[in-house]
Amino acid sequence: MMGLLTLVASEAAPEKGSTIEIGHHVERTWLGMTFNVDTIWATLVAGTIVILLGFWAKAKITQGDPDQVPTKIQLVWEAVVGEVTKQVEDNLGKVNPFVVPLAVALFFFILIANWFELVPSQLNDQTGHLLPAPTADTNLTYALAAITIVGVWTFGIRSKGVKGYFKHFLEPFPVLLPLNILEELVKPITLALRLFGNIFAGGIMLALIGMIPIWGAWAPNVLWKLFDMFIGGIQAFIFALLTVLYFGMAGAQHGDEHEEHAEDEAKTPALAG
Numbered sequence: 001m002m003g004l005l006t007l008v009a010s011e012a013a014p015e016k017g018s019t020i021e022i023g024h025h026v027e028r029t030w031l032g033m034t035f036n037v038d039t040i041w042a043t044l045v046a047g048t049i050v051i052l053l054g055f056w057a058k059a060k061i062t063q064g065d066p067d068q069v070p071t072k073i074q075l076v077w078e079a080v081v082g083e084v085t086k087q088v089e090d091n092l093g094k095v096n097p098f099v100v101p102l103a104v105a106l107f108f109f110i111l112i113a114n115w116f117e118l119v120p121s122q123l124n125d126q127t128g129h130l131l132p133a134p135t136a137d138t139n140l141t142y143a144l145a146a147i148t149i150v151g152v153w154t155f156g157i158r159s160k161g162v163k164g165y166f167k168h169f170l171e172p173f174p175v176l177l178p179l180n181i182l183e184e185l186v187k188p189i190t191l192a193l194r195l196f197g198n199i200f201a202g203g204i205m206l207a208l209i210g211m212i213p214i215w216g217a218w219a220p221n222v223l224w225k226l227f228d229m230f231i232g233g234i235q236a237f238i239f240a241l242l243t244v245l246y247f248g249m250a251g252a253q254h255g256d257e258h259e260e261h262a263e264d265e266a267k268t269p270a271l272a273g
Contacts, residue, residue, distance in 0.1 A: 025137065042134040046113040050105065053077075080104060087241060091248025099247045102151060106144065107240040110135060114199055114232030118225050135235075136203050141196040145188035148243050156250030165250075191242060198235050202228045 025036040053073070060071040070078070084103045088095055117133040134140045156165045169180040205224055 025132075036137055036139060038132050039134045039137040039140055042113065042116055042131045043140055045131060046109055046116070046134065049112050050108045053108065080107060084240065084244065087244045088247075091244055092251055096155075096247070098151070098155070099244060102148075103240040103243050106148070106243060107236050110144070110195065110239050111233060111236035113140075114235060115229060117199075117203060118229055118232075133199050133203065133232075135195055136199040138192065138196050141192035142188070144195070144239070145192035148191065148246065149188040152243075152246045152250045155247055159251040187246065191239065195235050195239055198231055202231060 026038045028035050028037050057073050057077040060074050081100070081104055084100055084107070085095055088099050088103070092099065113135045114133055116131040119131065169177055
């Protein structure tokens with residue numbers, strides 16, 4: 001498919017003498033390993049922006065003064081944190097001090113990374129944007145999914161214990177053990193590929209729109225970038241939401257046992273009376 005797009009692009013714009021290479025990365029080799037330098041650079045920039053936004057939001061907090069009007073950055077931050085906290089409470093039964101910061105950080109990082117390709121620049125005539133969206137590289141999406149799933153496994157083991165956590169692979173029937181293990185291993189793969197596929201497809205569309213003559217490309221370019229901005233936000237939300245849901249499923253059995261124990265304790269005095 002990539003070869004076909006390259007061929008079509010070269011035929012459509014022979015006067016430019018360039019081709020559109022979808023999925024191409026600036027690579028460097030070190031100690032026998034190949035690194036996608038553009039993805040690493042864009043990832044560092046996205047992480048730095050998230051950190052700076054966090055410090056900026058902290059500096060702009062109104063400290064509960066009723067006479068002070070909350071800033072826009074504070075309202076956005078509170079809206080995201082409030083929604084994530086609600087999802088954590090609904091799925092875990094209580095606010096977890098680890099899950100909420102992780103989901104919020106993932107949301108803002110993925111959102112900013114997805115929106116990089118919306119920033120136009122003349123520095124790159126082939127792609128039309130200053131920085132590539134690092135989430136269009138499976139190396140980053142697999143890394144994000146690995147961090148998430150390792151956190152989920154750690155949370156599940158700490159909540160239920162090693163024996164209690166691995167016991168759920170035998171439920172509801174021991175014969176389903178292979179399928180349960182496969183399902184657990186597929187989670188990070190689908191989490192990564194869902195994000196990668198949507199952002200990578202957006203990059204392909206922008207590349208194809210770039211093949212249209214400049215006098216007719218501005219309208220579809222603007223419309224698609226607006227749609228791509230919406231998709232980027234949705235994908236960031238879905239990744240953060242699935243992270244919370246996976247944590248909720250990892251601790252579900254623990255929460256159910258705790259509730260059943262609390263109900264038994266409540267019934268005991270009544271029975272004794």
